[in-house]
Amino acid sequence: MTPFTYSRAADTAEAVRRGTIPQARYLGGGTNLVDLMREEIERPDTLVDVTGLSHEIEELPGGGLRIGAGVRNTAVAEHRSVRSRYPALSRAIVSGASAQIRNMATVGGNLLQRTRCAYFYDEAGQCNKRSPGKGCDALEGFNRNHAILGASPACVAVHPSDMCVALVALDASVHLRGSAGVRHIPLTELHRLPGDQPHVETVLDPGELITAIELPPQPFAARSTYRKVRDRSSYAFALVSVAAALQIEDGHIRDVRIALGGVAHRPWRASRAEEVLRGGPVGAIAFAAAADAELADARPLSDNGFKIELARRTIIAVLGNLAGETA
Amino acid sequence: MSMTVNGAAVSLPDDPRVSLLDLLREYLHLPGTKKGCNQGACGACTVLVDGERILSCLALAVQFEGRSVTTIEGLGAPGSLHPLQQAFIEHDGFQCGYCTPGQICSAIGMAQEIRRGVPSHVTADLCTETISLSHDELRERMSGNLCRCGAHNGIVDAITEVFAEEDILAEAAE
Numbered sequence: 001m002t003p004f005t006y007s008r009a010a011d012t013a014e015a016v017r018r019g020t021i022p023q024a025r026y027l028g029g030g031t032n033l034v035d036l037m038r039e040e041i042e043r044p045d046t047l048v049d050v051t052g053l054s055h056e057i058e059e060l061p062g063g064g065l066r067i068g069a070g071v072r073n074t075a076v077a078e079h080r081s082v083r084s085r086y087p088a089l090s091r092a093i094v095s096g097a098s099a100q101i102r103n104m105a106t107v108g109g110n111l112l113q114r115t116r117c118a119y120f121y122d123e124a125g126q127c128n129k130r131s132p133g134k135g136c137d138a139l140e141g142f143n144r145n146h147a148i149l150g151a152s153p154a155c156v157a158v159h160p161s162d163m164c165v166a167l168v169a170l171d172a173s174v175h176l177r178g179s180a181g182v183r184h185i186p187l188t189e190l191h192r193l194p195g196d197q198p199h200v201e202t203v204l205d206p207g208e209l210i211t212a213i214e215l216p217p218q219p220f221a222a223r224s225t226y227r228k229v230r231d232r233s234s235y236a237f238a239l240v241s242v243a244a245a246l247q248i249e250d251g252h253i254r255d256v257r258i259a260l261g262g263v264a265h266r267p268w269r270a271s272r273a274e275e276v277l278r279g280g281p282v283g284a285i286a287f288a289a290a291a292d293a294e295l296a297d298a299r300p301l302s303d304n305g306f307k308i309e310l311a312r313r314t315i316i317a318v319l320g321n322l323a324g325e326t327a
Numbered sequence: 328m329s330m331t332v333n334g335a336a337v338s339l340p341d342d343p344r345v346s347l348l349d350l351l352r353e354y355l356h357l358p359g360t361k362k363g364c365n366q367g368a369c370g371a372c373t374v375l376v377d378g379e380r381i382l383s384c385l386a387l388a389v390q391f392e393g394r395s396v397t398t399i400e401g402l403g404a405p406g407s408l409h410p411l412q413q414a415f416i417e418h419d420g421f422q423c424g425y426c427t428p429g430q431i432c433s434a435i436g437m438a439q440e441i442r443r444g445v446p447s448h449v450t451a452d453l454c455t456e457t458i459s460l461s462h463d464e465l466r467e468r469m470s471g472n473l474c475r476c477g478a479h480n481g482i483v484d485a486i487t488e489v490f491a492e493e494d495i496l497a498e499a500a501e
Contacts, residue, residue: 006343006389027390034346034385035366047343049390078445083453094448098471099440100373100382100433234448234470 001037008049012177012211018048020179020207026050028109029072031101036114039121041130051106054211057081063217066175069108069210073163074099076107086215088224088243092166095228098235108210111164111174111190112202115157115265116237118142128154129199136198144303145239148311149295150264155198156301158262159191160237165261166226168269169243172215178208187213191266198265220247220255227318228261229310238262240311246322253277253286258294258319263311270294273315282323284316291315330391332357333401340388347391348372348383351398359399359428363473370472373429373436374398380436382471399428402435411435414485422476430472434486437468441490460490 006027009015019026024046027033036042054068057079065081076082077093093102119125119137126135138146138156146156164187172187190202204210215221224245230236241261247254256277258270273290280286291312298308328339332355340350348365351357351374363371365384372384375397403409411431414420421427441458449467450458458464465483474482 001344004343006387008392027387029385030387030390031367031382031385034387038366047387051390074440074445078443083446087453090446090453091448094446094450098370099437099447099468100370100380100471101367101385103379103436104381104385234467 002040002043002045004037004045004047006047006049008052010052012050012053012209015048015050015053016177016179016207016209018046019209021046022206024048024207026108026209028070028106029101029104030109031097031105032109032113039123041114041121050108050209060214060217065215067107067213067215069106069111069212071107073097073102073105073107073110076163077102084222085217086166086170086221086224088166088169088221088226088245089163089215091226092162092228092241092243095226095241096162107163107213110161111187111210111213113161114201116160117146117157120157128194129157129201132197132199139301142303143301145237145262146301146304147264148298148300148304148307149260149268150193150266151299151301152194152196152198154196155194155265157194157198157265159264159266161267162226162228162238162241162261164191164267165241165259166224166243167213167215168267169245169257169259170215170221170224171218171257172213174210175212175214176204176208177211178205180205182211184214187267188269194265201265218245218255218257220245220257223247223322224257225318225322227314227321229314240307240314242311242314242318244315244318244322246319248282248323251282253280253282256319258290258315260294260311260315263298263307270315272296277319284320287316287319287323288312290319328392330388330393331395333397339392343387343389345388346384347374347386347388347396350388351383351396357398357400360432361425361428363425363429368473369426369429370433371426371429373433373472375432375436378436378439380433397432399431402431410489411485414489415482418481418485418488419478420481420485421474421478426472426474426476430469430474430482433469433472434490437465437486438490440468460487462487 025044055070125137228241245257260268273294276290361371363369
């Protein structure tokens with residue numbers, strides 16, 4: 001591990017002051033960053049520990065929730081309001097990693113965790129995230145776990161988070177603080193598609209710090225869920241996952257949210273599927289049409305064609321379950 | 328700049344690269360906590376920090392100022408074993424024993440999470456007030472601790488015995 005200096009920030013202003021230098025990184029639970037530093041994929045010379053900051057879950061006037069970036073994943077999953085009003089978020093978190101890791105990992109760190117693409121970790125191989133412009137060994141390599149949507153010739157890696165998929169389906173937004181001040185953006189705008197710069201994974205400015213996520217009050221959120229399909233039944237990353245919420249009135253879909261995990265470089269909001277469903281009838285035919293619309297642009301690599309059908313079936317099954325619950 | 332390990336105050340390392348695991352094993356000579364994968368995949372390095380289970384291999388020791396760490400050495404000793412240690416022996420909950428300290432610390436953390444009502448991936452009703460330690464719950468909640476010998480059946484039996492008895496005590500107290 002490359003030597004670095006460590007300090008704990010007393011408040012967000014101090015954190016941003018210390019974090020806005022080129023080789024500084026913010027440190028949360030360390031579950032991803034410490035591993036990447038040990039592998040020398042990340043080589044920060046300064047770590048600013050932000051785990052002591054923004055660790056509250058606050059009820060907002062009007063019914064939303066504001067979750068501090070320093071809150072541990074377990075604390076979010078077990079929070080009474082999250083469990084009752086945003087069940088997809090609890091379900092997504094407890095389907096990820098192990099209990100030990102969820103006890104350590106922070107919300108902010110979960111949002112910014114990096115891909116588990118094996119070629120990103122493999123020093124002997126080429127990876128445009130690790131060494132921009134050097135090429136991508138996953139394109140012609142073992143790419144069973146890789147992207148079917150939104151990929152580029154430069155990168156076919158997927159975003160590994162479960163939590164983010166649920167947050168995207170629940171219309172979450174992100175509070176940021178940087179040297180230029182504060183801003184508040186939809187979570188769907190935080191992560192980038194790879195394009196020709198896959199090493200630039202978010203729209204964050206240098207040194208910009210995630211301080212909180214915000215969940216708006218939504219009538220559909222209490223009827224939301226998350227399903228994760230993986231190679232073993234616990235402690236594995238998603239091949240495909242689906243977060244969805246469904247609001248049915250008079251036999252029609254009043255509102256719907258769908259997001260996919262394990263399929264793209266960012267948590268994938270399935271807006272096309274939502275458009276197909278909104279205002280229309282409930283049922284397997286409509287759910288299949290929505291899944292087909294979303295996956296029309298899906299492109300398989302050599303080993304991951306199965307993900308397209310798997311995503312289709314998982315979308316249909318999850319919507320079917322939600323429709324059964326709300327009928 | 329100090330933390331507590333098994334009740335004793337210890338200094339934090341000067342080098343921030345030292346993991347909590349290496350602090351325990353190499354600096355404090357507490358080799359009970361094991362280094363398996365050293366990348367957060369196996370659970371052998373599980374310890375309790377303020378009662379919560381974490382992976383000491385992914386933790387930088389400097390992050391734990393003022394915290395209280397408990398390792399397997401702090402749970403029991405020859406002649407005064409922790410009930411889980413005794414149960415692991417009685418149920419053949421290990422062969423080589425390398426994962427055992429992590430399994431035992433993890434099980435103690437798990438029991439605390441169940442008492443607190445933390446849901447798991449297999450909890451059917453997210454809003455339930457009480458979670459019982461069913462076979463499925465136990466297997467899911469202990470999935471972060473791998474055993475390459477395949478002693479899982481004994482591990483499950485040992486944990487079930489210790490915490491099922493505790494459930495009966497808890498119910499009697501209510």
